[in-house]
Amino acid sequence: MSGTSGAERHPLGGLLTREPVVVTAGVDVLADALADQAVRVEPVDWRPPPPGTDAALAAVLGAPGRAEANARAVGRMVTARPHLVDVRPAREALGLEPGAFLHAGPPLEWERASGPMRGALIGAMLLEGLAETPLGAERALARGAATFEPCHHHGAVGPMAGVVSPSMWMLVVEDAEHGGRSYCSLNEGLGKVLRYGAYGPEVIERLTWMGEVLGPALRAAVRRHGPLDLLSVIAQALQMGDELHNRNRAATSLLLRELAPDLAAAPEVHRDRAAEALRFAAGNDHFFLNAGMAAAKAAADAARGVPGSSMVVAMARNGTDFGIQVSGTGDRWFTGPANVPHGLYLGDHGPDDANPDIGDSAITETAGMGGFALAAAPAIVRFVGGEVPDAVAATRRMYEITLAEHPALQIPLLSFRGTPVGVDVTRVVRTGILPVIDTGIAGREAGTGQVGAGLVEPPANVFEDALRALAETA
Amino acid sequence: MSRWVEVRPGGYHDSVTLMRVSRAVSERDGVDGAMAAMGTPLNVETMRRMGFDVPAETGPGDLVVAIRARDAAALEAARTALDGLLGEASRVPDRGGLLGEAPAARTTASAAARAEATVALLSVPGPGVFPEAMDALDAGLNVMIFSAGVPLAQEIALKEAAARRGLIVMGPDCGTAVVGGAGLGFANAVRPGPVGIVAASGTGAQQLMCLLDAAGTGVSHVLGVGGRDLSSQVSGRSALAALAALDADPGTELILLVSKPPAPRVADLIREAARRLDTPVVFALPMPGEDDLTRAAETALRALGRPVPRWPRWPARRRPAAVAGRELRGLFAGGTLREEAAVIARAGLGWDLEARGHSLVDFGGDAFTRGRAHPMIDPSLRLEALAHAAADPEAGVLLLDVVLGFGAEPDPAAALAPVLAAALRDRSDLAAVVSLCGTPADPQDRDRQAAALREAGADVYASNAQAARRAVKLVEALERAEGAPG
Known part of the structure; x- marks a missing residue:
């Protein structure tokens, strides 16, 4: 060796020169023997990975360049700078043709669609004037009169059923760092709403108003404001008690604080309509959710397509299947049956009324928010069935399966540690720790709407399947 | 006679812990037989031979607990004792306070991120070693693999990955190492001294370090390399790295290399590498025509100009x-x-x-x-x-x-x-x-x-x-x- 590199002065990373500190995994007697010698030990609580995964794990973890690929993928995810730049109808923003719909989660056929998904599609048919009655809409859908594709295939995300039709207005988000664009619909509020599968007259009426009043008003405000830094809003909201999935109260307030002056000053928006729009948004604590989802989608998409990376870039549910996409395996979906969430129920609803997990909103967890940031939102831990230490434990557990800590999104309760971000498929399989996802709970019958909210986990097989696919390309 | 068998999916404990628990429960008054073990085919077979009825669908990821006792009361007491012992074994040290306990690291990567560690000591079952070892290397840690049963191709891949990072993989099947005064695996409390040991044999290294200690000399470091390192396939990858590291170590004046008989071609390779070092190397290879371990220790003492004692x-x-x-x-x-x-x-x-x-x-x-x-x-x-x-x-x-x-x-x-x-x-x-x-x-x-x-x-x-x-x-x-x- 020539020159005096660090490796030459401290061969073997200082093994022979530094104070020994030992990570131990396996039989306790060996760790105890070190402790008896007063050597500092950092133990691993190791458990065997599922049977039959050893070879795939070795292939993926032994592939040259894997660590670099994952560093690149998660690096792109956390350096994304999503900005809200516009609000436009889906027909313009996404080129959505009449009779074409988008939906949440991985691809789905009408025959396998759950109650809330069917309900939302029925509502969208009614909204677009493609059917006169719910029954007519259902028959038309059953005979294939409409086409529908995942939002994710169009750079978009939609909460719960996530149904997007051409006349719905979309938030347009641009990643100022990597240049990508993402989209999400406008939030309708809680209760009987299309995204939970309700399609009654009040639902269609509200959606019509959103298209006629709310969308144009927001467009005017956003265009006057100029690109609105969503990551900054999210970072502040995390420090004000939001986790950006089941709690968006602070983020909604911050967003309105940003947009209200421009909305008031927009000459093309009548004062009454501006007031209506502000009142509607202010009356919905989840108004920001869709903007946060679009921001998360922009960050996740920036990390797509890194060869060899085992990082998850999408987690999404369609009410029947739970699907993930992984940076190193392109647009392929790995799916399994969606679980029913655990949580609290509204009124006299109970677990029997609950539909399996639904929605693209798990994009927030994908990008290091939501369930991954539960420790930032002590106000909602009872709502999701626990006490403050449970929320802290959930976030801490997610560090075991993620590649990085988000440099901008910090959790005060954890001494401003960054949120866990970038789920690594290999870590999920090795530890058996599944991502924790905050979620609303939709009624299983079409037309019911929301019945509760809580926590849900993906089916474990999706990560094992993704691992095997990665092993084939390794 | 009362019998009880229960399968607990996902309830993992390491084999040594389970053996200790099994033994403690077996020794209880009124208990005729007890075993707590992961449901590997071998363990399940053992339990069946002990007369326990283990369900057919039991897999290696399941914890199986089985007790046979004199009567229902003894069985119940043994069950309680067993659960107590298992609960104690899975307790994580409290570092939490108001926010609850900090969860234990679940991967070597996670543990490595919590400490400025120098080495990972792995004793998980052989098929589970590779991910943990790659975690350690990626985090800049050396690795000692106590476990046997690691596939040969994985051993070579790990040692190549270590070489690219300027690190060493000690093992697999490496029982003994001493680095910076810390004994890893099976190691004796020996005084510090000028002899570095490169060991493809754990008990061989222990014999040498104990003899040197008895002679008042002691060791600088003992770097294990694993029983297969000097095979023709692995080709002494870790032994060469260990020789180079000890050669560069100012505290090492002489190197002892101990191994079961190596592949002849690899032995030549190692001897050639040893000749190029500044530090003298003495070989301890227990085979006909070579010095036994005691003679090798004596040779090393003479080379250092130290007296050879009468061995205790x-x-x-x-x-x-x-x-x-x-x-x-x-x-x-x-x-x-x-x-x-x-x-x-x-x-x-x-x-x-x-x-x-x-x-x-x-x-x-x-x-x-x-x-x-x-x-x-x-x-x-x-x-x-x-x-x-x-x-x-x-x-x-x-x-x-x-x-x-x-x-x-x-x-x-x-x-x-x-x-x-x-x-x-x-x-x-x-x-x-x-x-x-x-x-x-x-x-x-x-x-x-x-x-x-x-x-x-x-x-x-x-x-x-x-x-x-x-x-x-x-x-x-x-x-x-x-x-x-x-």
Whole structure:
């Protein structure tokens, strides 16, 4: 060796020169023997990975360049700078043709669609004037009169059923760092709403108003404001008690604080309509959710397509299947049956009324928010069935399966540690720790709407399947 | 008789913990048999042989607990005790406070991120090693792999990955290392000194470090490389890295390299590399025509200009009666110690030892450690074999090793001495020789162990080679008695 590199002065990373500190995994007697010698030990609580995964794990973890690929993928995810730049109808923003719909989660056929998904599609048919009655809409859908594709295939995300039709207005988000664009619909509020599968007259009426009043008003405000830094809003909201999935109260307030002056000053928006729009948004604590989802989608998409990376870039549910996409395996979906969430129920609803997990909103967890940031939102831990230490434990557990800590999104309760971000498929399989996802709970019958909210986990097989696919390309 | 079997999916504990729990429950009053184990095919088969009805769908990821007791009350008490012991074993130290306990790291990567560690010590089952080892290397940590059963291709891949990062993989199947004064795996409490050891053999390294300590010299570092490192496939990748690191270490004045007989081509490669170092290298390869471990230690001492002592020995007071035609029974925990004894026994008793009825068994070998702990942790299998050998009228000389140090059982003489004493009391014609590998500073205290074993009637030697020679001499004495007038 020539020159005096660090490796030459401290061969073997200082093994022979530094104070020994030992990570131990396996039989306790060996760790105890070190402790008896007063050597500092950092133990691993190791458990065997599922049977039959050893070879795939070795292939993926032994592939040259894997660590670099994952560093690149998660690096792109956390350096994304999503900005809200516009609000436009889906027909313009996404080129959505009449009779074409988008939906949440991985691809789905009408025959396998759950109650809330069917309900939302029925509502969208009614909204677009493609059917006169719910029954007519259902028959038309059953005979294939409409086409529908995942939002994710169009750079978009939609909460719960996530149904997007051409006349719905979309938030347009641009990643100022990597240049990508993402989209999400406008939030309708809680209760009987299309995204939970309700399609009654009040639902269609509200959606019509959103298209006629709310969308144009927001467009005017956003265009006057100029690109609105969503990551900054999210970072502040995390420090004000939001986790950006089941709690968006602070983020909604911050967003309105940003947009209200421009909305008031927009000459093309009548004062009454501006007031209506502000009142509607202010009356919905989840108004920001869709903007946060679009921001998360922009960050996740920036990390797509890194060869060899085992990082998850999408987690999404369609009410029947739970699907993930992984940076190193392109647009392929790995799916399994969606679980029913655990949580609290509204009124006299109970677990029997609950539909399996639904929605693209798990994009927030994908990008290091939501369930991954539960420790930032002590106000909602009872709502999701626990006490403050449970929320802290959930976030801490997610560090075991993620590649990085988000440099901008910090959790005060954890001494401003960054949120866990970038789920690594290999870590999920090795530890058996599944991502924790905050979620609303939709009624299983079409037309019911929301019945509760809580926590849900993906089916474990999706990560094992993704691992095997990665092993084939390794 | 009451029986109880329960399968607990996902309830993982390591095998040593489970064995200790099993033993503690088995020893309870009223308990006829108990086993808590992961549902590997081997364990399930063992349980079925014990008469337990284990469900067919039990898999290796399931914890299986089974108890057979005198009556329902004893069973219930044993169940409670078992759950208590398992609960204790899975307790994570509280570092939490108001926010609750910090969860334990679940991967080596996670643990490495919590500490500025220098090395990861892995003893998870062989098929689970690779991910943890890659985590360690990616985090800039050296790796010691205590586990056996790691596929050869993975060993090579790990060692290549380590070389690219300027790190070393010690193992797989590496029992012993000492770095910066810390003993990893099975290691003895030895004084610091100028000799660095590169070891493809764990007990070989322990023998050398104990002899050097007895000579007042001590070691700088002991870098294990794993039993397969000097095979033609692995080609000494870690041994070469260890030699280079010790050569660069200012505290190392001489290097001892100990291994079971290496592949000839690799031996040449290592000797060639050793010649190019500034630090002298002494080889300790227990094979015909080479120095045994004791002679290699003596060579190293002379090269350093240090006196060679008379190696510690504790001769028995009793003299066994000579009876013709008796056989040697060697029962070893250390593979290299057995190997060395075999070379010496062949030289003295003939190359066809086994044909003459002599036997030397390594209870640390794969056939005996599959699904159970190493005899240095759990002596029960070897103790059974010892009682069996003592009852065999053909057996004339028992030769055993006892290896002390960190990681080994806390008081081996406590279990061994009574069995030896009983065997020798019953048979005036039986002799016992013990090779005692340890130091006065070891947690078990070598001198206390030696006194107990000697009291039981065994000749005790600190040098394994001397112990083997003593055993051979005793057998020869018995053989000579054959020709003597009756």
